[in-house]
Amino acid sequence: MQEVIERVLPRIVPLPEEEAELREVEKALIARVDEAARLHDRRLYSRLLGSASRGTWLRYEKDLDVFIFFPEEYTKQEMERVVSSIASEVLVEVQKRYAEHPYVRGRFMGYEVELVPCYAIREPSQIRSAVDRTPFHNDYVMGRIGGLENEVRLLKQFLRGIGCYGAEAKVEGFSGYLCELLVLRFGSFQRVLQSAATWKPGVVLALGEVEERAARRRFSSPLIFIDPVDENRNVAGALSLQRFSEFVYASKCFLREPAIEYFFPPPRRVSREELLGALSSRGTALVGVRFEAPDVVEDVLYPQLRKAHRLLRRQLEAGGFRVLGGTVHAGRNCHLVFELLESVLPAARLHLGPPVNSSHEERFLGKYREELSRPFILNGRWAVFTKRRHGSAAELLRDFLSGGELHSRGVPKHLAMSIQEHGFEVVEGEGCLEEEALLSVAEYLLPLFPWERGSG
Amino acid sequence: MQEVIERVLPRIVPLPEEEAELREVEKALIARVDEAARLHDRRLYSRLLGSASRGTWLRYEKDLDVFIFFPEEYTKQEMERVVSSIASEVLVEVQKRYAEHPYVRGRFMGYEVELVPCYAIREPSQIRSAVDRTPFHNDYVMGRIGGLENEVRLLKQFLRGIGCYGAEAKVEGFSGYLCELLVLRFGSFQRVLQSAATWKPGVVLALGEVEERAARRRFSSPLIFIDPVDENRNVAGALSLQRFSEFVYASKCFLREPAIEYFFPPPRRVSREELLGALSSRGTALVGVRFEAPDVVEDVLYPQLRKAHRLLRRQLEAGGFRVLGGTVHAGRNCHLVFELLESVLPAARLHLGPPVNSSHEERFLGKYREELSRPFILNGRWAVFTKRRHGSAAELLRDFLSGGELHSRGVPKHLAMSIQEHGFEVVEGEGCLEEEALLSVAEYLLPLFPWERGSG
Structure with a gap:
């Protein structure tokens, strides 16, 4: 196990100079975005959120998620317009995308950047859409993950290798935030897998106390992980039974016989x-x-x-x-x-009709006078062999x-x-x-x- | 309707000279059977029962059902032996048959004869098998059917024509006794059909009072006709839903447009x-x-x-x-x-196995290592494409x-x-x-x- 992990780590943990470069880029990017934002409204400001800010990004990822905070009186349309305008000033190769919320993608000094508008909110209970929760996730993780960053990276890479990483609809797998919470809950990559190897659908997890039965009544996904910043949210809500089961089985197999292929599977070739x-x-x-x-x-x-x-x-x-x-x-x-x-399929199809002597009898007999057979009686009901439509x-x-x-x-x-x-x-x-x-x-x-x- | 009936009657009502002949043959047959029976045991005697005795036989039928009455101490085996011996003395072309009860078939002066052993019993409640009930049926019908014999003949011939006559397993239709009771219940052939045209499965009929709901709870056939000699018996117990429905539909059609084909259908020719x-x-x-x-x-x-x-x-x-x-x-x-x-059918078959991480997982994975596919996970369960057996x-x-x-x-x-x-x-x-x-x-x-x- 240790040997496999030693071989994986160098491929997923950034070198000190790479980390320094990212921080440089971050600084420049936030400065440029803030500058552009304040031209629109002096109350706007931006923050780097996501794995790059939490120190849990994978070495080969060059993604920066920048959130722009708006006062609550802004409408979605206004935010969208402002963010587009900022993007066109700061980024290159800009693309607008729409998910639950509009956002903008582009590039900045070789990095993939997402500019996401959100509301500046004090309490998680006041959020208006999922993106408003992200700053709170960041704050929660940043205060606790110190020293466990590489455990998170191992879990993320393991999940990516087995095809279960990402909460997006295409994958229906584990989000980065869920990986961080799992490591916080169990203490290490290996202990997450040891727990997962025993899971059956309906597992309830949390950081702190949780009423398992109540949670299972409220959420119906195979894994329930109560969000520490919002007890009404299941962090694993997007996880499908398929990905859940694959992770459970992969964990069992990996613990039995660790191998680097779980992290870096060979590409599938097929003719x-x-x-x-x-x-x-x-x-x-x-x-x-x-x-x-x-x-x-x-x-x-x-x-x-x-x-x-x-x-x-x-x-x-x-x-x-x-x-x-x-x-x-x-x-x-x-x-x-x-x-x-x-x-x-052959033409013949048995078409069952109403009971003999029921009120629908006449209509059936009138309609199916001469099909592949005449109407006949089959155990008290009318029936006829008709031609299949397709x-x-x-x-x-x-x-x-x-x-x-x-x-x-x-x-x-x-x-x-x-x-x-x-x-x-x-x-x-x-x-x-x-x-x-x-x-x-x-x-x-x-x-x-x-x-x-x-x-x- | 009357015209059709006028054309049917001559073919099903015996001429006076034919009836006289039958009575002659009956007299001779009963005399010979009684003579042979008394040689075995002076207490034995015989009676002609069935439609020939009740005056409801069809002209072209030459069947005589002779019942031989035994004291109750006789066993089935003894009765069978005695009846066989009587048959060999009186009849030609003798054949033993077994249904619920053994009986003997043979010929006598050009007539088909059945010799049936039964117990001489005073009360219908004491019967030991279905044949013991026949004498009571005979007594019941004989006292009431006078003047309605041809109505019974019409109903029997109608049922025969539409393929619903006979309670035997091959047909699962209407017995002769049921025809007699139906005519007694409704008064004429035509009125039986008028009633039948309105029947739906679950009809309850009787001569006298009947608790319909109680009857439906006790008997589950499409038509329930409480036996006037035994209220615990459904005379229509052998009638299938198929034959019931066919009779209902035929009755409707015949009443709408009477035709002799219902009584005498042309033979079906098919190549x-x-x-x-x-x-x-x-x-x-x-x-x-x-x-x-x-x-x-x-x-x-x-x-x-x-x-x-x-x-x-x-x-x-x-x-x-x-x-x-x-x-x-x-x-x-x-x-x-x-x-x-x-x-x-193509070879491939989807074989579903146990849930992932259940106790049967190991066995499934060991057994289906390499079929048409490897085992895979399908919505939380193991599955594999296997080869169809046939x-x-x-x-x-x-x-x-x-x-x-x-x-x-x-x-x-x-x-x-x-x-x-x-x-x-x-x-x-x-x-x-x-x-x-x-x-x-x-x-x-x-x-x-x-x-x-x-x-x-």
Whole structure:
């Protein structure tokens, strides 16, 4: 264990000269931002928050999160306008992004910078959106993390290596703040893993006292970590059961047999041929939908893609096609891929009608006079063999997505708009194995834990 | 309506000279049976029971049911021996049969005769098996049916025409006694149908007072007719929901548009070509099991065939094959036929395992190390893509029926014995359309009410 950690640390802990450089850049950046901000309103000021300020950033990360504090009378729109204007003066390569809150990205002396507007608030209970809580998180951690920074870095890198780092929608994993709290709670990287190896969904953690049952009633995620600055918030609220379970299992495996691959897994390499081979030995059918990715942040896009995947899966299943599983991928295009037990189905379908002698009998008999069979009685109910509406899964998907009014039929908004504006394509078999989606399809068809890639 | 009835009556009401002949034959038969019986035991005597005695037999039926009455100290075995001996003296072409009770069939002066042993009992409450109740039924009906015999004949012939006549297991329809009670209850053939046209499952009928709710609690068949000689018995207990519903619907149709086809439907004609055409437009797959019919009465055979059909259907469905329906047929061979949405399935199957970090985790991971995929985590549980055990329905059926110990695995006794002794064959597609089973398969694939055959 110690040997593995010794090999990891140099790759994630900044050298003293690197840290000094970051502090220089920070100083220059805050000065420039404050200067620009005060031109708008003398009450505005900025602070570096996040891992760079807390001393828990990873060596190779060059990210600086600068929060600009506004008096409470500012509206969101006004803050957005001011921050954009500051960014255009201070940063290069500026991009506006929208998540729960608008913010601006850009570059400054080689560093990735995020400029985030927030309200200057005295008490965490008065916050108006999630970003207002960040200053309090910073204050909480800064006062306690001293001496444990590298334990946090080890945990972050471990989580990144196993694919569980980041609370963003694409990952649904562990946030940096959650890593810091876990290290504060258990005292070291190793002790966090020792605890995690025993977790089952429903774990409740806190710094200080906590009523486990009450917490479980209030929050429904697999891990509940009560925020020390706000007892009504679960810091692990964005963690999915999938990522939770992967972390638990990875912790067990790592403790049993430590290896550097958990921190730095080899990249997965996969070829079309390998996937075609897997498909042929499975005997199943792939069908996919492809359309131009809408221009929205991943935090908006991924939930929409997953929702669309569930929707189309239900449509396929309602049409009689059995879906074994599938995956989504977002690149230049969006890809929704389904693996089916059958991509075509016979025409005949048993259609059950009302009970014999019920009030709906006449209507049923009038409507289904002559289908694949005449109406007949099956255990007291009317029945008829009718023709299936869609004989192939591809046809069903095409029909569903061509219909217009996609949003009102359950397709998430941005996807519906992209499909209606730019169209879509239904692809089958090999057609689903497009280069940009290849790895996602591989992760579905031939799942492999990142740390096992060497042996895969 | 009257016109149709006028055309039906001559075909079902015996001419006076035919009735006279029957009475002559009855007299001679009872005399011979009594003579032979008294040689065994002076206390034995016989009576003609059933429709011939009650005056409600159909013209073309030449059946005589003779009951031989024994003192109560006789055992079943002794009665069986005595009745066999009497039969061999009086009848020709004698056959022993076993249902709930042993009885003997044979011929006498051109008539089909059944010799049935029963106990001479004073009160219906003391009966020891169903046949002991028949004399009381006879007494009840004989005292009341006078003048309504032809109404009973019309109802019986109507039920026979629509395929609902007979309480035997093959039909699960209306017994002759139930027909008599229905006519007594409603007063005429037409009024029985007028009532039936309004029935829904759960009808309670009786001659005299009846507590409907109590009756429904005690009996669970679609029609409950309290036996006037035994209030603890439902005369319609053997009636299936299928035959009940068919009678209800036929009654409605006949009253709307009376036609002689309800009484005398044209025989159904069907060709292999027609069925092959139907199959091809359905696109489905037929698979069947064929084996030598065991030598048991139909009342034993049919329930076993239906049970075996349900059992194999469940096996197919557990193997992933979707069964649309099917049928059974008993001839020289027994045929169990299934219509499937798919007769072959791809190899891949999603096998769900225990939750991550549960006590069964180790065992699962050890067992499914390398299947079609490695084990992976799916929403908190272990999962793996494994190979399906049976890729084809025919293979699954062959495997199940080859296993031995068929009876202990749910195959009814007489079928299990026949299969283990003489073997079985699994047939597919055209192979299921054997001549002797053709009509049964047609009734399933292209259902057609008997009275609609002219237009079919």
